[in-house]
Amino acid sequence: xxxxxxxxxxxxxxxxxxxxxxxKVVDWFQANRGMSFDVSHxxxxxxxxxxxxxxxADETMAKAQQxxxxxxxxxxxxxxxxxxxxxxxxxxxxxxxxxMDLFANxxxxxxxxxxxxxxxxxxxxxxxxxxxxxRELTSGVYFGEPRGIHDDGNxxxxxxxxxxxxxxxxxxxxxxxxxxxxxxxxxxxxxxVCSMEKANVMESGILWREEVQxxxxxxxxxxxxxxxxxxxxAMQLVRNPRQFDVIVTDNLFGDLLSDAAAMLTxxxxxxxxxxxxxxxxxxxxxxxxxxxxxxxxxxxxxxxxNPIACILSFAMALRYSFDQGDAAAELExxxxxxxxxxxxxADLMGPEGGTPVSTSEMGDRIVAAL
Amino acid sequence: xxxxxxxxxxxxxxxxxxxxxxxKVVDWFQANRGMSFDVSHxxxxxxxxxxxxxxxADETMAKAQQxxxxxxxxxxxxxxxxxxxxxxxxxxxxxxxxxMDLFANxxxxxxxxxxxxxxxxxxxxxxxxxxxxxRELTSGVYFGEPRGIHDDGNxxxxxxxxxxxxxxxxxxxxxxxxxxxxxxxxxxxxxxVCSMEKANVMESGILWREEVQxxxxxxxxxxxxxxxxxxxxAMQLVRNPRQFDVIVTDNLFGDLLSDAAAMLTxxxxxxxxxxxxxxxxxxxxxxxxxxxxxxxxxxxxxxxxNPIACILSFAMALRYSFDQGDAAAELExxxxxxxxxxxxxADLMGPEGGTPVSTSEMGDRIVAAL
Ligand SMILES: CC(C)[C@H](C(=O)O)[C@@H](O)C(=O)O
Ligand SMILES: CC(C)[C@H](C(=O)O)[C@@H](O)C(=O)O
Numbered sequence: 024x025x026x027x028x029x030x031x032x033x034x035x036x037x038x039x040x041x042x043x044x045x046x047k048v049v050d051w052f053q054a055n056r057g058m059s060f061d062v063s064h065x066x067x068x069x070x071x072x073x074x075x076x077x078x079x080a081d082e083t084m085a086k087a088q089q090x091x092x093x094x095x096x097x098x099x100x101x102x103x104x105x106x107x108x109x110x111x112x113x114x115x116x117x118x119x120x121x122x123m124d125l126f127a128n129x130x131x132x133x134x135x136x137x138x139x140x141x142x143x144x145x146x147x148x149x150x151x152x153x154x155x156x157x158r159e160l161t162s163g164v165y166f167g168e169p170r171g172i173h174d175d176g177n178x179x180x181x182x183x184x185x186x187x188x189x190x191x192x193x194x195x196x197x198x199x200x201x202x203x204x205x206x207x208x209x210x211x212x213x214x215x216v217c218s219m220e221k222a223n224v225m226e227s228g229i230l231w232r233e234e235v236q237x238x239x240x241x242x243x244x245x246x247x248x249x250x251x252x253x254x255x256x257a258m259q260l261v262r263n264p265r266q267f268d269v270i271v272t273d274n275l276f277g278d279l280l281s282d283a284a285a286m287l288t289x290x291x292x293x294x295x296x297x298x299x300x301x302x303x304x305x306x307x308x309x310x311x312x313x314x315x316x317x318x319x320x321x322x323x324x325x326x327x328x329n330p331i332a333c334i335l336s337f338a339m340a341l342r343y344s345f346d347q348g349d350a351a352a353e354l355e356x357x358x359x360x361x362x363x364x365x366x367x368x369a370d371l372m373g374p375e376g377g378t379p380v381s382t383s384e385m386g387d388r389i390v391a392a393l
Numbered sequence: 394x395x396x397x398x399x400x401x402x403x404x405x406x407x408x409x410x411x412x413x414x415x416x417k418v419v420d421w422f423q424a425n426r427g428m429s430f431d432v433s434h435x436x437x438x439x440x441x442x443x444x445x446x447x448x449x450a451d452e453t454m455a456k457a458q459q460x461x462x463x464x465x466x467x468x469x470x471x472x473x474x475x476x477x478x479x480x481x482x483x484x485x486x487x488x489x490x491x492x493m494d495l496f497a498n499x500x501x502x503x504x505x506x507x508x509x510x511x512x513x514x515x516x517x518x519x520x521x522x523x524x525x526x527x528r529e530l531t532s533g534v535y536f537g538e539p540r541g542i543h544d545d546g547n548x549x550x551x552x553x554x555x556x557x558x559x560x561x562x563x564x565x566x567x568x569x570x571x572x573x574x575x576x577x578x579x580x581x582x583x584x585x586v587c588s589m590e591k592a593n594v595m596e597s598g599i600l601w602r603e604e605v606q607x608x609x610x611x612x613x614x615x616x617x618x619x620x621x622x623x624x625x626x627a628m629q630l631v632r633n634p635r636q637f638d639v640i641v642t643d644n645l646f647g648d649l650l651s652d653a654a655a656m657l658t659x660x661x662x663x664x665x666x667x668x669x670x671x672x673x674x675x676x677x678x679x680x681x682x683x684x685x686x687x688x689x690x691x692x693x694x695x696x697x698x699n700p701i702a703c704i705l706s707f708a709m710a711l712r713y714s715f716d717q718g719d720a721a722a723e724l725e726x727x728x729x730x731x732x733x734x735x736x737x738x739a740d741l742m743g744p745e746g747g748t749p750v751s752t753s754e755m756g757d758r759i760v761a762a763l
Contacts, residue, residue: 064658107600113594117594143631143632144513144631145513148513164595172596172597173563175564181565181566182673183566183569183607187597187599187601188596188597189560189561189595190561191560191561192557192560195554195556197551198553220642223469224487224535225535226478226557227557227559229557230556231497253649257649258653261631261657272544276624278591279624279627280627282628283627284652286628286632340447
């Protein structure tokens with residue numbers, strides 16, 4: 024069979040370090056599981072800006088459109104804080120999401136048993152937690168027009184004289200397609216979807232609620248659907264996160280709620296994500312995989328970063344892009360074994376101790392456990 | 394001195410029950426502390442709709458504009474779910490906020506020692522927690538135009554054929570005035586403000602950050618100011634909420650973040666809020682006080698509701714509208730004493746027991762403790 028093509032974009036901060044460990048894992052699957060990967064590397068974010076003067080070069084964008092899956096590390100850093108909006112590292116990532124039309128962002132929030140004590144929540148509230156947030160990723164207030172900052176034409180009532188605008192805009196079609204992703208995923212899990220918006224104050228939230236309900240009634244009547252205002256959602260995630268199975272929500276709410284959910288688990292350095300688009304000609308979805316954590320510039324280059332989130336993102340690639348569910352599970356088990364054996368990167372060192380390991384030692388141990 | 398004028402709007406669900414207890418407290422201060430209140434009652438939300446066909450009658454709006462302070466219970470309930478957007482109970486509350494121009498919403502998130510074990514967070518993460526969220530309340534995506542749902546003119550790419558739009562719009566002046574409120578409040582507390590937005594993806598967030606910084610540099614250089622992306626803010630609130638003193642943020646982020654913060658404390662039934670506008674002719678700010686919790690229709694009418702949040706909202710009225718800080722503190726101490734003595738409404742009954750009391754018994758005990 025033709026090799027799977029991967030575009031590796033390590034990005035900034037700890038991105039390159041954690042991605043180096045993923046490459047070891049990719050190599051192991053090539054050597055031992057009869058898979059063949061065609062891997063190319065390129066730049067995104069601040070590192071792309073440093074070289075090309077833009078956070079994502081057109082050639083990189085074109086490559087991303089052609090590969091089976093993009094693996095991304097992380098973008099951003101204080102060095103780039105004063106850059107113009109359109110040149111900031113984040114714009115590289117947003118351009119990939121938008122132009123590849125990766126509308127469904129899958130963010131599992133899972134509490135790893137060995138790490139439950141890292142959560143700021145009580146053990147009994149988070150043990151066994153396993154929810155999946157499906158965040159719409161290519162529309163909403165992140166991309167809506169008009170947007171920008173303009174002068175308020177000497178309006179005497181506006182001290183400061185400027186106006187900042189962004190537009191929250193959703194079409195029914197955009198809502199339906201991500202709702203379908205959520206229902207499909209729920210069928211393979213707990214069969215429950217909770218949709219979150221602010222339909223009590225935003226018309227775009229009313230449309231969201233109605234279209235999700237429409238997809239449910241017409242296509243997935245057997246999946247349990249509920250609706251919740253997003254502020255209550257934020258509360259319920261803190262109060263009792265295990266009440267949820269799959270949560271589907273828009274781009275901006277998904278940004279906040281998935282970060283809160285990730286932090287609940289105490290396993291931020293462990294959480295992967297997948298961003299999926301429509302099927303390509305070969306039947307595989309356009310796809311980008313990245314850890315939930317950021318570029319952590321404060322610890323970059325010190326061997327302190329935890330590569331597991333990035334490695335588990337590759338496991339998601341095996342599952343969602345290459346239909347290699349068994350290989351994905353094998354990789355996930357290897358990670359669990361290494362943790363059970365006590366290996367701990369700096370972020371995982373708690374009172375109960377463990378064996379301190381560096382970023383690359385953690386990668387080596389996972390490969391050894393495979 | 395002229396009496397303080399109060400407009401009492403009990404609203405829906407448990408609103409009337411908890412407000413009845415506030416009225417007892419108001420009476421006590423009249424009888425015992427030489428204050429004089431001129432109290433009138435009116436309808437808001439679903440109860441206003443039932444009587445007037447609108448969630449806030451024009452006469453009620455006019456009264457609210459004239460009094461020193463509005464005390465509100467809660468609005469909303471399933472009975473009104475199918476009403477047209479413009480008639481929903483929430484619109485009554487939003488009209489009050491907007492037309493009274495109550496731009497600064499103060500939401501303290503405080504962990505009461507006696508209740509720390511109710512939090513889903515570990516005791517050591519929340520003990521002594523005392524943060525104040527200052528949420529912009531009259532602008533942003535709640536009110537921006539254009540807004541609405543419209544037909545997408547047979548756009549073949551839009552399955553479903555509709556578009557939902559809301560507009561996030563902030564002027565520099567709107568940002569500066571709420572920033573000033575936050576800095577003023579911080580000076581009387583821990584002297585630290587953290588401003589939250591998504592300046593990495595939204596231009597309105599860039600304007601927010603720049604204007605808050607401007608107010609700081611020009612008017613409050615001695616208050617410590619930091620900026621944080623709102624998604625990270627949601628994370629940090631879960632990870633280590635005590636790192637914050639005052640948080641200032643926009644209407645929508647404030648809605649989610651303050652609810653999450655409230656839930657952290659485990660004391661949702663205890664948390665008050667104040668919504669303040671510009672000073673009136675008598676020097677007092679336009680003001681509305683309401684509990685953070687909602688109308689809880691499921692327990693309405695059963696004597697199960699906790700009146701403390703609503704009573705503490707009246708304490709905020711004493712402090713912010715009437716400059717009666719001592720009386721406010723006296724009321725707060727009475728609440729603490731009653732809790733320390735073991736009185737517990739249903740929501741506060743934990744494993745360690747206590748004396749179960751009804752809504753009105755709780756009110757009576759607080760009055761007795763005064
Ligand atoms: C880096 C940033 C643009 C991004 C977002 O806001 O979507 C990040 O917070 C995320 O959640 O992936
Ligand atoms: C009831 C609703 C309109 C309101 C809001 O969204 O502002 C509520 O959630 C709040 O936070 O006061």
